[in-house]
Amino acid sequence: MVVSQTYQLKDYKTDTHNTWCPGCGDFGILTSIQMALAEIGVPPHKVAVVSGIGCSGKAPHYLNAYGFHTLHGRSIPSATGMKLSNPEMTVIAVGGDGDGFGIGCGYFVNAGRRNVDFTYLVFDNEVYGLTKGQGSPTMKKGMKAKGMAEAAVQDNINPLALAISSGYTFVGRGYALNPKATAQLIAQAVSHKGTSFIDIAQTCPVYNDLHTKEYYTDMVEGQPRMYWLENTDYDAVVHDPTNAGEVVEKKLQAIGKAYETGRMPLGCYYKVDVPTFEEQIAEGRPNGMDSILNPNLWNRDISKLEAVLR
Amino acid sequence: MDQVSDVLWMLAGPQGGGINSAAEAFAKALSRGGYRIFTGIEYHSNIMGEHSYYMVRISDKQKRNLSERVHVLVSLDEESILGNHHNEWPSHHGHLKEMVPGGVVIYDGALKMDLSGKRQDLKYIPVPFDDILRKVLVEAGRGAEFNSLRVMTNSVAGGASAAALGLDLGIYMESFRGGTGRRAALAELNGQAAKGGYDFVMEALGGAPAFNLVKVDRPAKAPLLLRGVHACALAKLKAGLGFQSYYPISPATDENVYLEANARAQDLVVVQVEDEVSAINMAVGAAHGGKRSSTSTSGPGLSLMCEGFGFASLTEAPGPVLFLWSRGGPSTGLPTRSEQSDLTFALQPGHGDFGHIVVAPGDIQDTVEDSYESFNWADRYQMPVIVMLDKKIQSGYQTVDDLGFDKLPPIDRGKLFEPNGDYLRYKLTDDGLSPRAIPGQEGGIFWVTTDEHDQRGHITEAADNRIAQMNKRMGKLDLAAREIPAARKITKYGPADAEITIVGWGTTKGSISDAIDVINAEGGPKMNFLQVRLMRPFPVAEVTAELTKAKTTILVEENYNGQLGDLIRSQTGITVDKRVVKFDGRPFSEEELIDGIKTALSSSETRIPVSHLLP
CATH class of the missing domain: 3.40.50.970 (Thiamin diphosphate (ThDP)-binding fold, Pyr/PP domains)
Known part of the structure; x- marks a missing residue:
């Protein structure tokens, strides 16, 4: 990828006081978002970052871009409204695993059905940090992180498999403590036309004492736990979106990867290029895409609508 | 026969059976013909089969509410006439009690109904809707299409209603005009079906309509x-x-x-x-x-x-x-x-x-x-x-x-951002309004957060900032109260010097206006109506001024206890004297409201619940 000459990482930084804990994985993800934006070269004022509630929900304050720190679990509807209201913006929704897959799971699933052009990044640390360490929907049954009274009785969901079956057109996984490679993945996701989703494995040094930096970089049967799919012969891309057979085959392949045990694949699991929600509603309209872009709509002619009522 | 200028036509039958489209076509024909229409519909939370009824009030001058004086009832099921007394808790008791003396009940001749013991001052006319339509279709050589064209029995019912009301059939027929080819052929068939219904009822009535509906001029341009x-x-x-x-x-x-x-x-x-x-x-x-x-x-x-x-x-x-x-x-x-x-x-x-x-x-x-x-x-x-x-x-x-x-007033998008250096989305200003940027504008980057925030939009829990931002946000309500014109806040209707003021809000406006016109025409102490329209910020001064003018104040609301009455008390300290309330899920009819207001004036009770739907 060509590095943009126009913008640098610092252009997307703010000097806002940061309240994340020392050593938090969120810092790595924040850096990767800034690197990705610099790489794409989108001006800061053309970016809207929308978040929910939680530690990661504060990310927009640390990014020099239009920032919308919304309600718990509601980043996706807010981001959808933002994009459909102002389609020239590059919209990125961010949030935690509790925010996205607990209180916001209905929106996570339904966003996949629409394919509005925005990117959703989940900072996945398997715990509710701000409320002091309860297990989240991505914590596996039987696990007991140090803030939990008992081991988890409820089992975890698989965000990647859920995203693929919900219809996301770009699905991937990154790692907070590998910001350079994760930035590349985020840049791909943001450049993708449609709803893209990246689950980013994130360490919480305060409350997740199970899935730590050491765990993620451990060796599994003599090989590093984490590996990048792009370094294998895995082909995530649907080459002919009109071929239903290929679509299903690539989805099943991606879900298989999402359930891989032991090792942890990173990178793009699945990608298909199909028309976005915006393109679909604009199609065939008298004013085409302009009909979605124009915010100044008060000179409408409604005489035909009135005539029907006479 | 006396002329009538205000009639209610009711079409009742099972939901999903085309009642809405039939009633709306009838209403539209009459509205185009110069009559003033006001309609209402009652139906169940059900897709198909439950009893529903459509009321069309037809008059030469605009009515703003429905009445309970049904002149013609077109009934497509037994329930419309007999009620659903087979249910443990009947949802209604038939529409006969709403009919005016001499009213006409047109019902599907295919229904075998025992009408013994029912009101004797009404005319019951069983109309063979299917047979009339079949005859029209057979004569047009399209008898085989009976099932697909059966919806045209609506036109038979419309024609039958025109005969009962004394309505010029031409006005109803006009609604079928227009179109070419297949549409024109269907229009012709609908017209024939309507005529079939008209002739049948006219004959059953002995050659004269049951009512003599006032004639009106067709307007040059059809109203909405x-x-x-x-x-x-x-x-x-x-x-x-x-x-x-x-x-x-x-x-x-x-x-x-x-x-x-x-x-x-x-x-x-x-x-x-x-x-x-x-x-x-x-x-x-x-x-x-x-x-x-x-x-x-x-x-x-x-x-x-x-x-x-x-x-x-x-x-x-x-x-x-x-x-x-x-x-x-x-x-x-x-x-x-x-x-x-x-x-x-x-x-x-x-x-x-x-x-x-x-x-x-x-x-x-x-x-x-x-x-x-x-x-x-x-x-x-x-x-x-x-x-x-x-x-x-x-x-x-x-x-x-x-x-x-x-x-309507011009579009006002409020204070908008203009690039001028350091931009603060929540800048503290004299009037509490901060210029707002629209995402995408260079230099306009801002942050919003659902936490309390500073002028830039970043989170802060500082006490001084909290007080300043709360004052800014809440102060905008005072600004709105000052700027919104009085005409948008309250509306007054009726004689300014009335002794009695009826207070209400929302869609009881027409019901109250009509009711006090009727009561004022009867003589006695005059009434007027105060409509509270802007609920927040509450028009304290305007409402206080109006309510302190009246000797007696009566609240009218379609809820259990009069929520506006509570609001008025909390905002102005004024306790409205009487509360006429209705909470059976159906809007006030003209008669219910008149009864309620009169009861409020004569009764020592302060809360007067009304419903005419009780058995």
Whole structure:
């Protein structure tokens, strides 16, 4: 990828006081978002970052871009409204695993059905940090992180498999403590036309004492736990979106990867290029895409609508 | 035979059987013919089969409510006449008791009904709808199409009704004119079917109609015949609505679907979403994004939207405008019936102290004005607005000559950002309004957060900032109270020097206006009507001035205990003397309201609940 000459990482930084804990994985993800934006070269004022509630929900304050720190679990509807209201913006929704897959799971699933052009990044640390360490929907049954009274009785969901079956057109996984490679993945996701989703494995040094930096970089049967799919012969891309057979085959392949045990694949699991929600509603309209872009709509002619009522 | 200038025609039968389209076609023909129409429909939360009835009030001068004086009842099922007494808790007792003496009951001749012991002062005419249509089709050589064209029995019923009412059949026939080819052939068949029904009833009545409906002139230009849904949606389009999100819910769905159906040609984005939480958050996102944005729902939906509503207010979003189409509550309540029980809730739809505007239009004209102007308010005061409507105005058609779009104020988008160095989205200003940037503008980057925030939009829990930002946000309500013209706050009707003032809000406006016209015409102490239209910020001075003029004040509301009465007391300290309330899920009829007001004046009770639907 060509590095943009126009913008640098610092252009997307703010000097806002940061309240994340020392050593938090969120810092790595924040850096990767800034690197990705610099790489794409989108001006800061053309970016809207929308978040929910939680530690990661504060990310927009640390990014020099239009920032919308919304309600718990509601980043996706807010981001959808933002994009459909102002389609020239590059919209990125961010949030935690509790925010996205607990209180916001209905929106996570339904966003996949629409394919509005925005990117959703989940900072996945398997715990509710701000409320002091309860297990989240991505914590596996039987696990007991140090803030939990008992081991988890409820089992975890698989965000990647859920995203693929919900219809996301770009699905991937990154790692907070590998910001350079994760930035590349985020840049791909943001450049993708449609709803893209990246689950980013994130360490919480305060409350997740199970899935730590050491765990993620451990060796599994003599090989590093984490590996990048792009370094294998895995082909995530649907080459002919009109071929239903290929679509299903690539989805099943991606879900298989999402359930891989032991090792942890990173990178793009699945990608298909199909028309976005915006393109679909604009199609065939008298004013085409302009009909979605124009915010100044008060000179409408409604005489035909009135005539029907006479 | 005496001439009648005000009749009620009722079409009753099983839901899903084409009652709406038949009644609406009849109403439209008469509206085009110069009659003034006011309609209402009662139906169950059911797709098919339950009893529903459509009322069309026809007069030479515009009526603003329905009456219980049914002149002609067209009955397509037994229940319309006999009630559903086979149910443990009958939902109604037949419509015969609503009929005027000499009224005509036209019913499907195929129904074998025992009418012994029923009112003897009515004319019961069994009409063989199917046979009449079959004969018309056979004569036209299309007898084999009977099943696919059976909907034309509606035209038989229309023709039969015209004969009973003394309506010129030509006015009804006019509605079938037009079209070419297949359409023209169908129009011809409909006309024949109507004539068949007309001739049959005329013969049964001995050659003269049962009523002599006043003749009116056909206007040069057909007036509008529309519902609150249309008035609201058209005004929203005029206001420049760019984004609407919704989750299907009665009785809000019709407005959403009407906009959705016209979105393509009107450059509008409408999204049907997964729940009301999504709907409000999308609408808030869209408002911040720069388009004029709204969402439409009912009470249960608003319950889910509270969190997002507070988000809009705290972040000073320019909207959304939330259209609240009320129904009977609480919980799922009475999904297809009308009630005014969401006022208290709409005034505080969420936790914490926050500002928003609530306006309650009373009729079609108010609906046009308030639906439009609410977007100016949302932009100017950077806060969400609730426009309160209900099932009654949602579903009732009425004749309107002009919606008055040319009289609306200009578009006001409020204070907008201009690049001038360091930009503060929540800058403290003298009037509390901060210039707002629209995402995408260079130099306009801002942050919003659902936490308390500083002038830049970043989180802070500092006490001095909290006080300053709270004063800024809440102070905008005082500004709105000063700036919104008095004509949008209250409306007065009737003699200014009346001893008695009736107070109400929302869609009882027409019902109260009509009722006091009737009572005032009878002589006795004069009454006038105070409509409270702006609910928040509450027009304290205007309401106080009006209520202190009257000797007696009577509150009229379609809810259990009079929510506006409580609001008036909390805002002005004035206790309205009497409360006439109705909470059976059906709007006041003219007679119910007159009874209620008269009872309020004669009774020592302060709360007078009314319902004419009791057995």
